[in-house]
Amino acid sequence: MHELSVSQLAxxxxxxxxxxxxxxxxxxxxxxxxxxLNAFITEMGERALAQASYxxxxxxxxxxxxxxxxxxxHKDIFCARGVRTSCGxxxxxxxxxxxxxxxxxxxxxxxxxVLGRTNMDEFAMGSSNESSYxxxxxxPWDAExxxxxxxxxxxxxxxxRLTPLATGTDTGGSVRQPAAxxxxxxxxxxxxxxxxxxxxxxxxxxxxxxxxGKSAADCAGLxxxxxGYDARDSTSVNRSVPDYxxxxxxPLAGTVVGVPEEYFGTxxxxxxxxVVGNAIEWFAQQDxxxxxxxxxxxxxxxxxxxxxxxxxxCSNLARFDGVRxxxxxxxxxxxxxxxxxxxxxxxxxxxxxxxxIGTYVLSAGxxxxxxxxxxxIRRLISNDFRRAFASVDVILGPTTPEAAFMIGEKTDDPVxxxxxxxxxxxxxxxxxxxxxxPCGSVxxxxxxxxxxxIGMQLTGDYFAEDKLLNFAHQYQQETAWHKECPxxx
Amino acid sequence: xxxxxxxVLKIAHLARLRINAEEVENYAQELSHIISLVEQMNxxxxxxxxxxxxxxxxxxxxxxxxxxxxNQRERFQGIAPRTEKGLYLVPKVIE
Numbered sequence: 001m002h003e004l005s006v007s008q009l010a011x012x013x014x015x016x017x018x019x020x021x022x023x024x025x026x027x028x029x030x031x032x033x034x035x036x037l038n039a040f041i042t043e044m045g046e047r048a049l050a051q052a053s054y055x056x057x058x059x060x061x062x063x064x065x066x067x068x069x070x071x072x073x074h075k076d077i078f079c080a081r082g083v084r085t086s087c088g089x090x091x092x093x094x095x096x097x098x099x100x101x102x103x104x105x106x107x108x109x110x111x112x113x114v115l116g117r118t119n120m121d122e123f124a125m126g127s128s129n130e131s132s133y134x135x136x137x138x139x140p141w142d143a144e145x146x147x148x149x150x151x152x153x154x155x156x157x158x159x160x161r162l163t164p165l166a167t168g169t170d171t172g173g174s175v176r177q178p179a180a181x182x183x184x185x186x187x188x189x190x191x192x193x194x195x196x197x198x199x200x201x202x203x204x205x206x207x208x209x210x211x212x213g214k215s216a217a218d219c220a221g222l223x224x225x226x227x228g229y230d231a232r233d234s235t236s237v238n239r240s241v242p243d244y245x246x247x248x249x250x251p252l253a254g255t256v257v258g259v260p261e262e263y264f265g266t267x268x269x270x271x272x273x274x275v276v277g278n279a280i281e282w283f284a285q286q287d288x289x290x291x292x293x294x295x296x297x298x299x300x301x302x303x304x305x306x307x308x309x310x311x312x313x314c315s316n317l318a319r320f321d322g323v324r325x326x327x328x329x330x331x332x333x334x335x336x337x338x339x340x341x342x343x344x345x346x347x348x349x350x351x352x353x354x355x356x357i358g359t360y361v362l363s364a365g366x367x368x369x370x371x372x373x374x375x376x377i378r379r380l381i382s383n384d385f386r387r388a389f390a391s392v393d394v395i396l397g398p399t400t401p402e403a404a405f406m407i408g409e410k411t412d413d414p415v416x417x418x419x420x421x422x423x424x425x426x427x428x429x430x431x432x433x434x435x436x437x438p439c440g441s442v443x444x445x446x447x448x449x450x451x452x453x454i455g456m457q458l459t460g461d462y463f464a465e466d467k468l469l470n471f472a473h474q475y476q477q478e479t480a481w482h483k484e485c486p487x488x489x
Numbered sequence: 490x491x492x493x494x495x496x497v498l499k500i501a502h503l504a505r506l507r508i509n510a511e512e513v514e515n516y517a518q519e520l521s522h523i524i525s526l527v528e529q530m531n532x533x534x535x536x537x538x539x540x541x542x543x544x545x546x547x548x549x550x551x552x553x554x555x556x557x558x559x560n561q562r563e564r565f566q567g568i569a570p571r572t573e574k575g576l577y578l579v580p581k582v583i584e
Contacts, residue, residue, distance in 0.1 A: 375540030431544020
C-alpha cells in the first residue's frame with residue numbers, strides 16, 4: 001500500500017479495497033518498524049486510528065472528498081490543539097498548543113489522518129536536521145548522511161514510505177533542499193499562498209508552508225487543500241485557488257525553460273551538473289525552448305539572507321521569555337535572570353547564533369550597513385527574476401550544489417552549512433514558488449554502488465504553482481526517478 | 490569587520506542570552522566569520538535602490554475594529570510555567 005499514489009489510495013478507499021483504518025495501521029506499523037530513522041518527534045497512532053475510523057464512516061456515507069482517510073504527517077512547527085508542538089526545540093518541549101494552525105484545521109476538515117509530527121531543525125533553522133533537540137534524522141538512502149533540513153523529518157518519512165504525504169515549511173529552502181536530498185518532490189508555494197497562522201514564526205517575510213510527496217500529482221492535491229485566503233494571516237493573499245490536479249496534463253511543447261548560467265558555475269558538483277543537464281535535455285526533447293538567462297545578483301542571496309532572516313528571527317524569538325509558555329529556568333533570582341537563563345537553557349547553538357547575528361545587525365549604528373543594504377539587494381534579486389519571467393515560463397537549475405552530505409560533516413562550520421542553500425534562498429527573498437523534483441542520482445563516495453538522489457529546482461512566477469506542478473508531472477510521466485524507493489524500505 | 494569579545498557580551502545582553510566566559514571567544518570567531526560572509530554585499534553598489542521589506546509590495550490590510558477572539562484565559566494560562574489568580578507570575582520587579 002505504501003507504494004501507491006494518493007489518487008490510487010483514494011480510489012482504493014472509494015472502492016472499498018481497503019479501509020482508512022487498515023491503511024493507517026499499515027503506516028503506523030511502518031513508522032514503528034523504521035523508528036531508527038528518527039523522522040518523527042511525536043507518533044500519534046491511536047489518535048490517527050480514531051480519525052481513520054471517522055473517515056471510513058464518511059466514505060461509507062458517501063460524504064468524502066479527495067483526501068478523506070489519506071494519512072499524512074505534519075512538521076512539528078504547525079500548532080495543533082492538544083498536541084505537543086515542539087518546533088524541534090527544548091524551549092517548546094512542554095508546549096501543548098492551545099489552538100490549531102489554519103493548515104492543520106484545513107487538512108483535518110479535508111478528512112486527512114494525522115500519523116504524527118515530524119522532526120525538524122530547531123525553529124526551522126538549519127539545512128541538515130542536526131540542530132533538532134530530538135536528535136539528527138537519518139537519510140533513508142544512507143543512514144550516515146543527513147536528510148537535509150529544516151523539514152528533514154518530513155522528507156525522510158515520505159522517502160521511506162512512512163507516510164504518503166507531509167507538510168513542511170520553507171524559509172530559505174527547507175522544503176526543497178530535503179526533498180532533493182531524499183529523492184522526493186517538494187513544493188514551496190508563493191509567499192501568501194498558504195496561511196501562516198499557527199505556524200511557529202522564524203522569519204516572517206520569508207516563511208511559507210509547503211508540501212512534500214512522492215510525486216507532483218500527490219503534492220498537487222495536498223496544496224489544493226492547504227492553500228487559500230485566511231483573514232487570520234495579514235499577509236495571506238485573497239486569490240482563488242486553482243484545482244491543481246486538473247491542470248497537470250497541459251502539453252509542454254512551445255513553452256520556454258530558462259536556465260540561469262549562474263547556477264552552473266563553480267561550487268556545483270560535477271555529478272549533479274550532469275544529472276540536471278540530462279533533465280534540461282529532456283525538456284528540449286518535449287519541444288520546450290531552452291533559453292539561457294542571467295540572474296546577475298544570485299551570488300548575493302546568501303549574504304542578504306543572513307542579515308534578513310536572523311534579524312526577523314531575533315524579533316520573533318523574543319517572545320520566548322519563560323513567562324507565558326515554554327521552558328522556564330529553575331529558581332530565577334530576578335526578572336533578568338529569568339529571561340536570560342530560560343532562553344539560554346531552552347535554545348540550542350544554531351538558534352542562539354542566529355539571534356546573536358540578528359541582534360548585531362539591528363543594533364544601533366549598524367542598520368544602514370546591514371539591514372537596509374540587504375533589503376536593497378533583495379530588491380535587485382527580485383528584479384532579476386521579474387526580468388527573467390518576462391520571457392520564460394519556468395527557471396530550471398539544481399536544487400542543491402551536491403548530494404546528501406555526512407552527518408557531522410558541516411556542523412563545525414556554520415558558513416559552509418549555509419552555502420548548501422545557495423540555489424534555493426533567492427526564491428524566498430523574492431517570494432516566488434519553486435518545486436524540487438527528483439531527476440537522477442550520483443554514486444555515493446566511499447559507498448561502492450550506493451546511489452544518492454539529486455533534485456532539480458523549477459521556479460515559477462508569482463502564483464504559478466499550477467505551472468510548476470504541470471511541468472513536474474509531465475516529467476514524471478516519462479521518467480521514473482520519483483518512483484525509486486531507498487533500499488531496505 | 491570582526492566582532493570583539495566585548496561586542497559579543499553586549500549583543501548577548503541585548504538579546505537576553507547568557508554566554509559563559511569560555512564561550513565568548515568562540516562566539517566572537519563565529520560571528521566574525523558570518524559577518525564577513527554578509528559583507529560580500531558591499532561588492533555591489535546599491536545607491537538609489539529602493540529597499541524591499543517584503544515580497545508583496547502592498548499596504549497592510551485593515552479590518553473592522555470588532556472583537557474576533559473570545560476570552561480563553563484559563564486555557565492559555567494552563568500551559569504557563571507559573572500563574573496565580575489569573576496572573577502570570579515573575580520574580581519581584583519592584584522592591
